[in-house]
Amino acid sequence: HPVLSLEHVGLRIGGARILNDVSLDVPAGEMLGVIGPNGAGKTTLFNVVSGIIRPTEGRVLLDGQDVSHVAIHHRAAAGLGRTFQTSSLFQALSVVENVRMVAQAHAGGATSVFRTPRRTDAATTRALETLAEVGLEHRADAVASGLSHGEKRKLEIAMLIAMEPKVILLDEPMAGVGSADVPALTEVIRGLHRGGRTVLMVEHHMEVVLGLVDRVAVMHHGELLAVDTPEAVMANPAVQSAYLGEAV
Ligand code: ADP
Ligand code: MG
Ligand code: MG
Secondary structure, three states: OOOEEEEEEEEEEOOEEEEEEEEEEEOOOOEEEEEOOOOOOHHHHHHHHHOOOOOOEEEEEEOOEEOOOOOHHHHHHOOEEEOOOOOOOOOOOEHHHHHHHHHHHHHOOOOOOOOOOOOOOHHHHHHHHHHHHOOOHHHOOOEHHHOOHHHHHHHHHHHHHHOOOOEEEEEOOOOOOOHHHHHHHHHHHHHHHHOOOEEEEEOOOHHHHHHHOOEEEEEEOOEEEEEEOHHHHHOOHHHHHHOOOOOO
16 A cells, blocks of 8 residues: 555635645655645645644545544654754754754653763764765764755754654755755755655755656645656646746
8 A cells, every 4th residue: 555645635724725635645665746836735735744734624644544633743653754844953952963852752762952962872873874874974063053054954854864754745855955055955865765765845946856756746726736757747738837927
């Protein structure tokens, strides 16, 4: 069965229909791009999948289990990790401390971020391995607030890896990242996928999307317009008209 399934997911807030009848199966190990005009419902869809918002209709299944009513932290423990459009780091902590906190929480230990970190413990070792995976080990002792945008994104991805997720949701990983940092960050995302993890990525940077993904899901006005290979999606007339006035 697919690692992630959405079955007729809908969301109404007040009188507004934010998501409408979204159905989607994501096989294990797939990298799926999620594109669509601003306001199409991409972030809201991630919020529904990660448990920040409960759908008013339909179901979300993780590994075949209905998690529609499972709280966000339990979904995270079940293997669902995500990043946000805006940064979610502890800016005053060092790079390794940010990752160590997640690694320690994942291992079930109490987090002790306000104590002097001891370099010898297992969580620190795991944090340093994770930083090496994203190419940030040389910045382990830097304070997070001093990182470039590209480095912050790498750190957020390292924090995700430390949670050992099955499914990763990346919301605009290239947002705010200088063009010089895009290729390296693209390689980090490719590496996530190579590790056999399933990745869903909202991204406006089309060269990045097309260079990385197996399939593309196109959202428009809260609906899923198409889910197909990048080539088929770009040739789809409904997709082209949904993007009128925006660069595809
Ligand atoms: P995208 O990520 O595709 O740019 P969003 O998912 O952020 O789009 O938003 C989709 C639509 O839902 C937008 O019109 C937005 O204003 C609306 N929306 C999102 N969250 C809420 C909310 N909590 N209450 C009301 N409207 C919302
Ligand atoms: Mg947006
Ligand atoms: Mg968004």
